[in-house]
Amino acid sequence: MRPLLSRRALIAAGSATAASLVSSCEKMSDSPNLRWLLDFGEFMSLHAQRALLAGQPLVREYAEADITPDFPPNGTERPAGMGYFQLVMSNFAAFRLTVDGLVDNPLSLSMDEIKALPARTQITQHNCDEGWTAIGQWTGVPLAHLLKTAGIKPEARYIVFHCLDEMVRTPDRSGFYYESIDLFDAFHPQTILAYGMNGKTLPLAHGAPLRLRVERQIGYKHAKYVARVEAVDRLDRIGKGKGGFWEDRGYQWYAGQ
Amino acid sequence: MADVEHETAPAPALPITAPPMAAGTAATPLPMPPDAAPDSAPAREVMYRHSITVRITHWANVVFLTLLLMSGLCIFNYHPSLYWGNYGYRGVPAFLSIAALEDIETDEPVGVTTIAGHRFITTGVLGLSYNAEGAPVGVAFPPWMTLPGGPGLALARDWHFAAAWLFVLNGLAYLLYGLLSGHFRRDLLPASRELRGRNVLGEIWSHLRLSRARGDAARRYNVLQKLAYMAVAFVLLPVMVLTGLTMSPAVTAAMPFLFDLFGGRQSARTIHFITANLIVLFVLVHVIQVFVAGAFSGMRAMITGYFPIRPEKAR
Numbered sequence: 001m002r003p004l005l006s007r008r009a010l011i012a013a014g015s016a017t018a019a020s021l022v023s024s025c026e027k028m029s030d031s032p033n034l035r036w037l038l039d040f041g042e043f044m045s046l047h048a049q050r051a052l053l054a055g056q057p058l059v060r061e062y063a064e065a066d067i068t069p070d071f072p073p074n075g076t077e078r079p080a081g082m083g084y085f086q087l088v089m090s091n092f093a094a095f096r097l098t099v100d101g102l103v104d105n106p107l108s109l110s111m112d113e114i115k116a117l118p119a120r121t122q123i124t125q126h127n128c129d130e131g132w133t134a135i136g137q138w139t140g141v142p143l144a145h146l147l148k149t150a151g152i153k154p155e156a157r158y159i160v161f162h163c164l165d166e167m168v169r170t171p172d173r174s175g176f177y178y179e180s181i182d183l184f185d186a187f188h189p190q191t192i193l194a195y196g197m198n199g200k201t202l203p204l205a206h207g208a209p210l211r212l213r214v215e216r217q218i219g220y221k222h223a224k225y226v227a228r229v230e231a232v233d234r235l236d237r238i239g240k241g242k243g244g245f246w247e248d249r250g251y252q253w254y255a256g257q
Numbered sequence: 258m259a260d261v262e263h264e265t266a267p268a269p270a271l272p273i274t275a276p277p278m279a280a281g282t283a284a285t286p287l288p289m290p291p292d293a294a295p296d297s298a299p300a301r302e303v304m305y306r307h308s309i310t311v312r313i314t315h316w317a318n319v320v321f322l323t324l325l326l327m328s329g330l331c332i333f334n335y336h337p338s339l340y341w342g343n344y345g346y347r348g349v350p351a352f353l354s355i356a357a358l359e360d361i362e363t364d365e366p367v368g369v370t371t372i373a374g375h376r377f378i379t380t381g382v383l384g385l386s387y388n389a390e391g392a393p394v395g396v397a398f399p400p401w402m403t404l405p406g407g408p409g410l411a412l413a414r415d416w417h418f419a420a421a422w423l424f425v426l427n428g429l430a431y432l433l434y435g436l437l438s439g440h441f442r443r444d445l446l447p448a449s450r451e452l453r454g455r456n457v458l459g460e461i462w463s464h465l466r467l468s469r470a471r472g473d474a475a476r477r478y479n480v481l482q483k484l485a486y487m488a489v490a491f492v493l494l495p496v497m498v499l500t501g502l503t504m505s506p507a508v509t510a511a512m513p514f515l516f517d518l519f520g521g522r523q524s525a526r527t528i529h530f531i532t533a534n535l536i537v538l539f540v541l542v543h544v545i546q547v548f549v550a551g552a553f554s555g556m557r558a559m560i561t562g563y564f565p566i567r568p569e570k571a572r
Contacts, residue, residue, distance in 0.1 A: 041418025049507040059510040068344045125343070125522055127506050129410065131336035132346035133522050216507045250411035256507030257418075 046254040049216075050184065058190055059215040062123040062135050067198055071126070071134045073205035076165035076177065079225055084164050092209040097193070101160070101230035104151030111195065111209050117141045120192050128219040129255070138213050139196030144187045146229065152183075155233045158243070159186045161212055162228035167245055179223035180235055180243040180253070181214055190215040193226060217255045220246045304476060306564035311440065314431040315559055321427060322536065324420035327404035329533060330397075331413035337384075337397035339530055343521035352527060357385045357395030366393050425498060431490075444478060445487050451480040467549045472569035482546075485539065493536050500529035 078084075087095050092111050099107040121139040143159070160180045168175030185191055193210045195202050202208045207224025214221050221244075235241060240248035247253045307315075338351035345351065351371070358369045368384025370377045381387065386399035400406040404416055435441040450456065460481045470479065478486065502508045503515040503525035519525040547555040551567075558564035 037419055038412070038415035039419075041415060041420075041422050044422040045418060045505075045507075049505070049511075052511045053507060055511075057510050059506055060513045060516065062343075066343065068346075068349075070348060072346045072348075125506070127504070127522070128336070128346075129414065131332065131526060132338075133344050134346050135344050216510050218506060246411070250415075252411070252414065252418075257505035 042252040042254050045256060049256045053184075053216065056188055059124055062125070064123065064137065066135050067123060067137055068134045071136045071198070071206070072132065073203075074128060074219060076167065076224065077205040079165035080169075081166065084225070087164075087209075088204065095209050095227070097210060097226070098228040099146050099150045099230075100228070101232050102153040102156035103147075103231050104153065105149070107146065107150050114141055114193070114210070115195060118145055120189070121196070122190055122192070122213070122215070124190070124213070124215050126219060126222070127257070129251075137196075137198045138192065138194040139199075140192035140194030140210070140213065142189060143191045143193060143212075143229070144189070146193070147186060147231070150231075152231050156183070156231035158182050158232050158235055160230040160232055160235070160238055160243075161223040161226045162230065163223050164225040164227050174239065175245075177223060177225070177245045178239055179212065179221055179245070180232075180238070181217070181221065185214050185216065188214075188216065193229075218257055220244070220251060221255050301568065302566045303563050304566055305562050306558050307562045308434075308438070308440070309562065310431070310434045310438075312559055312562060314427050314434075317427045318424070321420045321424040322540075324404065324416055325424060326533060326537065327402060328413045328416035328420065331403035331405060332410065332417060333530065334397045334403060335410050339527040340523040341520070341527060342523055343516070345523040345526075353530075355379070355384045355397040357393075366395065368395075421498075421501060428494060428498075435490075445483050445490075447480050447483045451483070456480060464546075469550055469567060471567045475564075475566045485543075489536065489539050493532055493539070496532050497529065497536070500525040500532065504529070 095111055097107070097109045097111075097114060099109070118141065119139055120142050121137065123135060123137040126134050126136060147159070158180045159182075161178060163177040163179075165177050166173070166175050167177050181191070190213065192213050194213050195208075195210055197203060197206055202211060207226070210226045211224040212222050212226055232238070235243040235253075239245065242248045243253045244251070337356065338345065338347075338354040340349055341352055352373060354371045356369055356371075357366050359365070360367045366380075366385055367378055368380040368382065368386070370379040370383045379385075382399065384397060385393050385395055388394050388400075394400070403413070405412050435445075457480055460479050463479075464481060469475075499515065500519055502512070503519055503522065509515050509522075515525070516522060519528055554565050
């Protein structure tokens, strides 16, 4: 049978390809030729989940009895630097949250002013990208309320959260944590800037005085120590241009999983 | 005859069949019945066994499941503990955990796997492995099993979600084909007579003897094959997808019943891991069975579609 040889060659070639596939995946990951494949999952999840969430359902909320003890803090647990230290010593009396960028009326709010705004309390599941989850109660001002008060301009597409914690110390001070979400998530009723956790003031380790809760995405999107909320039309001019501290280091911008 | 040469030709070194090679070599020296000697064998019939859709989706699955497994193990390494219920983190009692600990007698690091309170020393494979220089590395699954082979959660997640979508699209194509073409009804659904105890026991016995199907019996899957393939295609793989989706806060916002279906967010993660292990177990048995049944003809059938039918033994 003549075709036998060619078939055998085909199988051998196929097996060689399969053998090299997995071992070379890593090297290929660095190559821009493969970036489209690595981005395929994020692209598909973003569009499929946006279709699934078109009705803006709420994530499941739990009872007080479900709150887990010792909710683990992740990332920065106490920002370094004199500026933050002084804020802590003054019990955040000198703290101001800035809401600016593509808005009609930029805001500068003290913690007392923020706590006087309409508040939302929710008991939700926190999902870390490493795999652990914990349940906590969060109290804060809905981001939608701040954005409506500031009057967001029609060309705004993303909301950027600038944080007080410097993850990487560099001479140009570009290593501060930051995050961004689009308006779909920014106006979701459960997207809040929280100042309370489990019925108490938000602890330092969890992002005092203010942290983001964006419940339909995972851990690293929930920026802590938020001091400035900026409305922008594009993300490529901030940080390294990928929309967040971890995104600039290879993590997916859309993290609904 | 060329056909007989196929059977005795040394199996090409295929990476996916590499681990069970020992089982394959154990199976090949099975005594060939004298009546199956090349000179007395009747002309062997070749049947068209696997459609092009089945062949393409099968090999695509090999690639996607390999990527999913390896990237999944890398993600697992970032929190190598599994829990039951709705929550789980460092300090919460774990159902399974893999860690590098220190032996209090020797002060040497050891890999320890704890399952339901039982501790197993798994140094070298789980919890603690050695790098190329022989230095111990505290990592749950060793780098040779993971994608990427070392730290890289962002990259592992990129691979995992890209491969997951490709796997789902491939699986949907297969399910659609299987339903519309009659492949499921014709080839996978066992007839009621096949499910009778006597037949099932007979099949188990013939599997234990590592005997090869001949004649008419070789034309179709046996009942154990049918049940195994159906369990994988309709239970294990769908459970993988659903437990994976249960870990998505976006998906569960729209479908909170997924939490209840699997008994909570962390239970879903644990079931995801256990089911992945069951799929690996299936693949090992499946590859061993391909060797028992004739590695070359089996491999050729899944590539070209054509499968040689071994004639009935002369009685």
